Amino acid sequence: MTAASAMDAARPQLRGDIVLGPAVRSGAALVHNVKDPAAAKYYQIGPREYFIMTRLDGRTPLKRIGLEYAEEFDRRLGEEQWRQILTSLAGRRLLTGSGEVAAPGEAGPAPASAPDRRTLLNARVTLFDPQRFFGRILPFLRFLFSAYFVVPALLAVTALQVLVAVKAGTLAGEARQLWEAPAAGLAVMLILWLSVAVHEAAHGLTATRFGGASTEIGILWRFPVLAPYCRVNDVLLFRRRWHRVCTAFAGLFASLLLMLPAAPLWMLAPEGSALRHAAAALLLFGSLSAVANLIPFLQLDGYFMLNHALGMQNLRLESYRFIRLALLHARQRDAGTAQRLKTYPRRVKLIYSLYGLGSIVFGAVLACWFAYWLLTLTLSFF
Structure with missing residues (x-):
């Protein structure tokens, strides 16, 4: 058998744990995000590389893949081109039998998202990997993702935002009174900060619900804000746009749900009391935070929801x-x-x-x- 016929008969196989994401628009081109879980790395590939990788199942010979490729892209791949492609995939340890996978710290192709650089104005500190925790609590919280919960909850938070809009002047006036009750003011700040933690955890839990993973939870410093964060890069791999949009919306939705008890508290608390002023501040600042998160020109939840809805990246x-x-x-x-x-x-x-x-x-x-x-x-x- 000649070298060319041996190459045609070869049946390379992509590792079973490699995850190939859907096509998203980046500039003029379409790209696919690829996850290598063992090396904890993400890559970006073009439609041609994606076409080939999806057919490396260990059963289909390269000759057949080459014919399908030529039919799809009107271009034939020669022996040398196949050799380069397979060498590249083997070098990344993406093929079965290509050796041990690279450790997360080893050199390799550029990931889909570049690592963060710490500066005095912008830094992240990783605390732990939350995936095991999310996996344990998800079976007890699946009702949160059902229509029986989501629809009434959406109606409730919408009604709450209407109330805040109508009573905005009154709420602002009462929230100012917190200057006279510093202990209540500190309690409001703590609750709002903890709501950000719940907000971030909701992103991770939703990503887990849709089959993804959350790689880290930590503290983000973005001058002058110190806040928790949850990294969910797997959202780029979800096949359904709806799942990507929901994952981006989940944090904001959780924040709005946490505001619901503040409404009856504000209505029932005695006028002029610190409790009423604290409830007013929670409603007002929680709503302002929700509005800010929805603005698509800020790189917050609304921005990523728009990206996912349009099938785009960056x-x-x-x-x-x-x-x-x-x-x-x-x-x-x-x-x-x-x-x-x-x-x-x-x-x-x-x-x-x-x-x-x-x-x-x-x-x-x-x-x-x-x-x-x-x-x-x-x-x-x-």
Whole structure:
């Protein structure tokens, strides 16, 4: 048997624990996220690599995969190209029989999400891996994911937000009175901080419910905020967009649910009491936090919900890149930028344009408001 025929007859197999994610849009291209659980790494591959990897089942010969590839992409893979592909996969320890998997700290291809760099203004400290904990409590909390709970809960938190909107002036006036009760004010701050912990845990629990994993829980320092966080990179691997959107929404939903007891507490507490003022502050600041989380131009839950709903990744960054490219083309009118713009589908061009312009306008309005507030505050001292 010649080397070429031996290559055609080969039946390589992808490791059974490798997880291949669905196609998502990143810039003009489609990409797939890949998880190697044993090495605790994530990769990004293109549609061609994904096409090949999904067919490496240990039963299908390379010759047949090559014919299917040529039919799909109108291009044949030669012996040398197959050798390079298989060498690359074996080098990453993604094939069965390619040796021990790499340890998490060993060098390898760039992961889908770059590791965090600690600075004085931005840092993360990992506390523990929560997956075992989530796996243990999930059987007791499955009712939280049923329509019998979710629908009434959504109606309740919606009604609560309507109440807060109607009574916003009253709530703001009573919340200010917490300056006269520092102990109650500290209690409110502690409850709000703990609600963030529940918020983050809800992301992880929902990811576990949909078959994913949460790799770490820790403390995030993003000046001037110190808050808990839960990393759920597996959301990028969920086949259903609905599951990705729900995982992103779960934290906000949990925060809103925690606010529900504050409403009857505020209504029943005696007027002028510290308890009523504390309940007012919880309702007001909890609602403001919920609104902020839903703004898609901030990189919070609303932003990731929009990414997942549109089947995209890095929407903000890619929108800015597209707008810069469009402006460059408008100024230079060269063939290179024109060709790059043609690689973007029409729908993607529209989404990037609308989001990018909306983000710029939002940032400008926010900067103007902050400048006006700072000027007003400065003038008040004179």
